[in-house]
Amino acid sequence: MIAFPANRIPTDEAGERDWLRLARSERIGPVTFAELMRRYPTAGEALEALSDLAARGGAKRKVRVADAALVMREYEAAQAAGAQMLMLGSSAYPLNLARVEAAPPLLWCLGNSSVARPEMVAIVGARNASALGLRFTETLARALGEQGHAIASGLARGIDAAAHRGALETGTVAVLAGGVDRPWPPQNADLYDAIREKGAVLSERPMGYEGRARDFPRRNRIVSGLARGIVVAEGAERSGSLITARYAGEQGRDVMAVPGSPLDPRAGGCNLLIREGATLIRHADDVTEALTHLHADTAMLESEDEPWDAPMAQDDEALRLTVMELLGPHPTPVDDIVRRSGASSGFVSLVLLELDLAGRLQREPGGSGGLVG
Amino acid sequence: MIAFPANRIPTDEAGERDWLRLARSERIGPVTFAELMRRYPTAGEALEALSDLAARGGAKRKVRVADAALVMREYEAAQAAGAQMLMLGSSAYPLNLARVEAAPPLLWCLGNSSVARPEMVAIVGARNASALGLRFTETLARALGEQGHAIASGLARGIDAAAHRGALETGTVAVLAGGVDRPWPPQNADLYDAIREKGAVLSERPMGYEGRARDFPRRNRIVSGLARGIVVAEGAERSGSLITARYAGEQGRDVMAVPGSPLDPRAGGCNLLIREGATLIRHADDVTEALTHLHADTAMLESEDEPWDAPMAQDDEALRLTVMELLGPHPTPVDDIVRRSGASSGFVSLVLLELDLAGRLQREPGGSGGLVG
Numbered sequence: 001m002i003a004f005p006a007n008r009i010p011t012d013e014a015g016e017r018d019w020l021r022l023a024r025s026e027r028i029g030p031v032t033f034a035e036l037m038r039r040y041p042t043a044g045e046a047l048e049a050l051s052d053l054a055a056r057g058g059a060k061r062k063v064r065v066a067d068a069a070l071v072m073r074e075y076e077a078a079q080a081a082g083a084q085m086l087m088l089g090s091s092a093y094p095l096n097l098a099r100v101e102a103a104p105p106l107l108w109c110l111g112n113s114s115v116a117r118p119e120m121v122a123i124v125g126a127r128n129a130s131a132l133g134l135r136f137t138e139t140l141a142r143a144l145g146e147q148g149h150a151i152a153s154g155l156a157r158g159i160d161a162a163a164h165r166g167a168l169e170t171g172t173v174a175v176l177a178g179g180v181d182r183p184w185p186p187q188n189a190d191l192y193d194a195i196r197e198k199g200a201v202l203s204e205r206p207m208g209y210e211g212r213a214r215d216f217p218r219r220n221r222i223v224s225g226l227a228r229g230i231v232v233a234e235g236a237e238r239s240g241s242l243i244t245a246r247y248a249g250e251q252g253r254d255v256m257a258v259p260g261s262p263l264d265p266r267a268g269g270c271n272l273l274i275r276e277g278a279t280l281i282r283h284a285d286d287v288t289e290a291l292t293h294l295h296a297d298t299a300m301l302e303s304e305d306e307p308w309d310a311p312m313a314q315d316d317e318a319l320r321l322t323v324m325e326l327l328g329p330h331p332t333p334v335d336d337i338v339r340r341s342g343a344s345s346g347f348v349s350l351v352l353l354e355l356d357l358a359g360r361l362q363r364e365p366g367g368s369g370g371l372v373g
Numbered sequence: 374m375i376a377f378p379a380n381r382i383p384t385d386e387a388g389e390r391d392w393l394r395l396a397r398s399e400r401i402g403p404v405t406f407a408e409l410m411r412r413y414p415t416a417g418e419a420l421e422a423l424s425d426l427a428a429r430g431g432a433k434r435k436v437r438v439a440d441a442a443l444v445m446r447e448y449e450a451a452q453a454a455g456a457q458m459l460m461l462g463s464s465a466y467p468l469n470l471a472r473v474e475a476a477p478p479l480l481w482c483l484g485n486s487s488v489a490r491p492e493m494v495a496i497v498g499a500r501n502a503s504a505l506g507l508r509f510t511e512t513l514a515r516a517l518g519e520q521g522h523a524i525a526s527g528l529a530r531g532i533d534a535a536a537h538r539g540a541l542e543t544g545t546v547a548v549l550a551g552g553v554d555r556p557w558p559p560q561n562a563d564l565y566d567a568i569r570e571k572g573a574v575l576s577e578r579p580m581g582y583e584g585r586a587r588d589f590p591r592r593n594r595i596v597s598g599l600a601r602g603i604v605v606a607e608g609a610e611r612s613g614s615l616i617t618a619r620y621a622g623e624q625g626r627d628v629m630a631v632p633g634s635p636l637d638p639r640a641g642g643c644n645l646l647i648r649e650g651a652t653l654i655r656h657a658d659d660v661t662e663a664l665t666h667l668h669a670d671t672a673m674l675e676s677e678d679e680p681w682d683a684p685m686a687q688d689d690e691a692l693r694l695t696v697m698e699l700l701g702p703h704p705t706p707v708d709d710i711v712r713r714s715g716a717s718s719g720f721v722s723l724v725l726l727e728l729d730l731a732g733r734l735q736r737e738p739g740g741s742g743g744l745v746g
């Protein structure tokens with residue numbers, strides 16, 4: 001769900017740069033970004049308010065707003081590379097991803113952003129895949145493409161590359177852990193070029209940023225977030241692909257897996273997922289059938305239209321203290337705090353925003369939080 | 374369920390021969406056999422009553438009772454071979470199989486009948502199995518044996534043979550489509566000898582009978598009937614193993630299957646079964662875990678103790694006609710006939726027995742029947 005009104009999306013370059021600068025500033029995660037854009041009409045006004053908010057939250061020092069020159073450099077690099085900025089809430093932003101909890105405020109896109117359409121399937125799996133697994137994956141991706149699905153993956157060696165290759169002509173999206181202009185790994189440089197030309201390369205990271213292992217989990221959540229469902233084509237029992245699949249399940253994605261012999265360790269993760277309830281995939285039709293069940297659920301989200309909180313009077317110190325006292329070292333659901341404090345949910349989320357910007361809040365998935373200092 | 378009292382089981386050789394003769398007589402299927410033993414104190418008395426019952430059912434000719442000399446020859450052949458007669462309802466008869474609908478009235482057993490204990494798992498699969506499949510199966514059977522399970526299978530080439538081999542030291546039961554003294558196929562003759570010595574060979578067929586393809590389905594239903602659950606280790610989408618697994622499911626057996634690559638046609642049946650809800654098996658622990666869920670269900674059957682119908686007056690011609698009129702060319706549930714006719718269920722099943730012996734009844738699974746003439 002996008003938690004702020006669509007009229008927050010900037011329409012000029014200065015507004016885009018403010019949006020980028022806010023996203024690159026200290027302590028501005030996706031949840032905080034969305035909360036700010038709910039309360040301020042533009043990213044520029046949110047940037048101006050950061051210091052005051054953090055101060056009210058008890059910050060020991062000022063929030064470090066991203067350096068304007070650095071942000072200008074990133075923006076210009078993107079323009080030079082021909083990268084498009086996809087802002088959360090805009091029509092160019094991938095719809096499936098926009099509905100995910102903590103969706104990235106912005107993505108850079110090289111290529112054709114419309115390839116990231118709702119009919120997308122993520123395919124992930126082992127880098128050291130078997131010849132059989134690679135062949136199966138490429139065939140599956142091609143068949144899914146012919147059935148109208150675009151294919152999302154992570155441009156890694158092995159299964160990822162096979163998935164992109166199979167879907168190159170019908171539509172594929174590569175999500176990078178580094179900047180969109182930093183293809184990785186080197187052996188997939190040609191594939192990267194082909195995807196840039198025929199599909200789309202996406203990243204939430206700054207232009208020029210070199211991805212590291214610790215960036216992979218967030219990259220993987222974007223891969224699955226883009227898609228309706230995720231297919232694990234080959235993966236061991238303790239593998240990144242298995243973790244990605246579990247996160248995808250938490251995102252509400254249909255989790256699917258390709259079985260293999262129990263004597264093949266590369267099938268261990270897939271077989272385990274199937275035992276845990278993932279759909280066993282034999283061919284593209286199995287994927288299409290599984291996804292048909294989901295269509296009805298997601299269609300209704302389109303019409304969601306909740307009232308937005310206006311920025312409100314922020315001088316109720318007694319109530320602010322009450323809310324803060326209810327937050328302990330253990331994460332507490334926001335609903336609990338609202339109920340126990342008697343404050344409005346808008347006021348509670350404001351106090352949380354202030355604490356967050358002050359570096360004193362630990363946000364947890366599902367909307368709960370705990371104090372860290 | 375055994376539908377007749379335990380005191381029907383003969384305790385002398387003459388009684389055993391009557392039991393055998395009744396089972397070998399024309400139109401005496403498992404259901405009719407059980408119905409007769411519910412109504413007559415001994416198989417000998419049931420044999421004597423056959424003609425009258427068939428006549429009342431409108432038989433055009435006499436029921437062909439099995440030739441006494443032929444039955445004596447089978448009985449003596451069994452004694453010479455050292456085969457034990459396991460009579461349905463006796464303590465030597467395998468308990469799981471006794472609870473199956475239409476359980477065979479008798480089995481011949483070579484070897485140690487106590488190997489066919491309740492903790493049994495059936496393993497079936499392709500004759501033209503892969504090397505990987507054979508290796509997996511033998512390992513699985515051995516591990517299950519070490520965990521206390523006996524292994525039932527059909528002595529066929531491929532998966533069957535591998536399952537028996539793996540469980541040879543811990544307990545295995547081979548069910549033949551022909552007589553217990555007619556090992557098949559020839560290349561498993563040594564395995565047959567070893568199973569006779571260390572495990573048990575079972576068949577419901579006459580001594581010396583040569584099994585044919587059309588006997589395989591009944592053989593397979595005994596294999597799964599002996600076990601708590603059935604594992605399909607390898608099998609194509611259109612294979613006998615798949616059909617066996619589906620019947621096993623109807624028998625209330627836990628259906629399990631070993632996955633394989635979708636590119637391997639020999640895994641097609643297994644993958645399909647898993648999609649349909651069969652438990653995915655990676656190793657023996659997965660089997661044990663699946664069967665643990667069943668224990669509770671089957672334990673309660675032990676105490677079942679329903680009153681037995683005594684043979685009753687059979688001269689109510691008007692009611693007999695009413696019952697027969699309610700039977701049409703389409704199968705009708707017995708309960709329906711009881712309700713509509715106002716007759717007792719004992720009387721209705723008597724009329725069905727008479728029609729059956731007259732060759733005019735078509736029995737259907739689940740206790741319904743239709744008239745054939």
